[in-house]
Amino acid sequence: MPPTPLPDLLDELLRTYGPCGGEAAVRDVVRRELEPLADEVSVDPAGNLVALLHGTDRSAPVVRVMAHLDELSMMVKRVDPDGTLWVTSLGVMYPGNFGLGPVAVLGREETLTGVLLLGSEHTTADSTRIWETKPDQGDEAMDWSHVYVFTGRSGEDLAAAGVHPGTRVCVHADRRGLTRFGDFVGGYFVDDRAALTAMVGTARLLRGRPHGDVYLVATTSEEMGGIGASYASRTLPGDLTLALDVGPAEAEYQVTVDGGPVVAYADDAVVYDRAVADALVDVGRELGLHPQTAVWQSFDSDASQSQASGQTARAALLSLPTLSTHGYEVLHSGTVDRTARLLAAFLTRPLPVSG
Known part of the structure; x- marks a missing residue:
């Protein structure tokens, strides 16, 4: 070959x-x-x-x-009963480096698709975690405590897929690969x-x-x-x-x-x-x-x-x-x-x- x-x-x-x-x-x-x-x-x-x-x-x-x-990737820190995943970083980077969007959750039994989310712009100080990151409000840099992974699965479903604290989470395949433009290439x-x-x-x-x-x-x-x-x-x-x-x-x-x-x-x-x-x-x-x-x-x-x-x-x-x-x-x-x-x-x- x-x-x-x-x-x-x-x-x-x-x-x-x-x-x-x-x-x-x-x-x-x-x-x-x-x-x-x-x-x-x-x-x-x-x-x-x-x-x-x-x-x-x-x-x-x-x-x-x-x-x-x-x-650079993420790791599950905890799993809520409703299937929400809270993650932290593996390596020096922040949510803004990856951007919000689809991620791959590498469970032991199954690789799942989730979405890294912050929350809706159309919220107030009642949604403290979101409000903190707004430039015209809390003005804090977005960090891992502000974002979460929505999976659409229950906690029981995630456990069956082998997802638990320590599971790796990566930028999804849909967002990877080489972008070619002029004399340059780009990618995660x-x-x-x-x-x-x-x-x-x-x-x-x-x-x-x-x-x-x-x-x-x-x-x-x-x-x-x-x-x-x-x-x-x-x-x-x-x-x-x-x-x-x-x-x-x-x-x-x-x-x-x-x-x-x-x-x-x-x-x-x-x-x-x-x-x-x-x-x-x-x-x-x-x-x-x-x-x-x-x-x-x-x-x-x-x-x-x-x-x-x-x-x-x-x-x-x-x-x-x-x-x-x-x-x-x-x-x-x-x-x-x-x-x-x-x-x-x-x-x-x-x-x-x-x-």
Whole structure:
């Protein structure tokens, strides 16, 4: 079977549910694409997909490249007898990031459709929860205490479907997928499905073999603290964890959405390995990819969380410049390919020595 074109793969990944702790369906898609390209593929005890590509120099340092499987989602906090679901977030986001609308309730026995609601505009201060969020009234930012999921099912029906506190709730399939417009694409969960797509693109370009062994790791629960990445960094060979993730295309960072891949030099958790960052910039410039550089704030990654917890000696981050991170995200249509080309070229060269 011919390989899936990268834009189509991104669209498929965006449409696949993958909340923290429930990433199996996304992992299966990535595994399907990586298995023909890797020397070994396995799933570790943390649920990470691990694909090993042997290098031409088996004595060279090993590199671990990571992109996360999980998406921002919700979790049921309590179930009212009338079937109303009260939810909280899995990962840093707010109801406005998703918008009100249909959601998928991933019960153990059945996946149900519900609707994330605030309530009617045509209400007064008697409806306190709604009134609080009106700009001309309570003027509070809408938070998870203000919204609920209407299911149209009774509490007994939900229990039979395996819905209870702890059940994951995702943006519904009807609202997912890739929107193409001009030179750009958009969708929910470009973070981190675009990076997973770039990882697959990198593997395809590395058929000529990387310099040293490379572990491509699709990780679990990044949005909850880099849990899968920290485990993989501790248990796999090598001293360097290099994360692929989105990065905010915002003026404060001098990063543009139509520019080249972004090499990060620091974020909230760590200062990234300067020798690796410099080498990524140099490779990008040689290839004419116009790499951008950034110091991220209000941000961390699989690599920085792994290093901050003492699970890797060295950390690096290559970001895909993205508008509206943790919202309805927008990416230049050439970004995935440019990121894959830069990373693949970097991995065919000797790993720079840390300064």
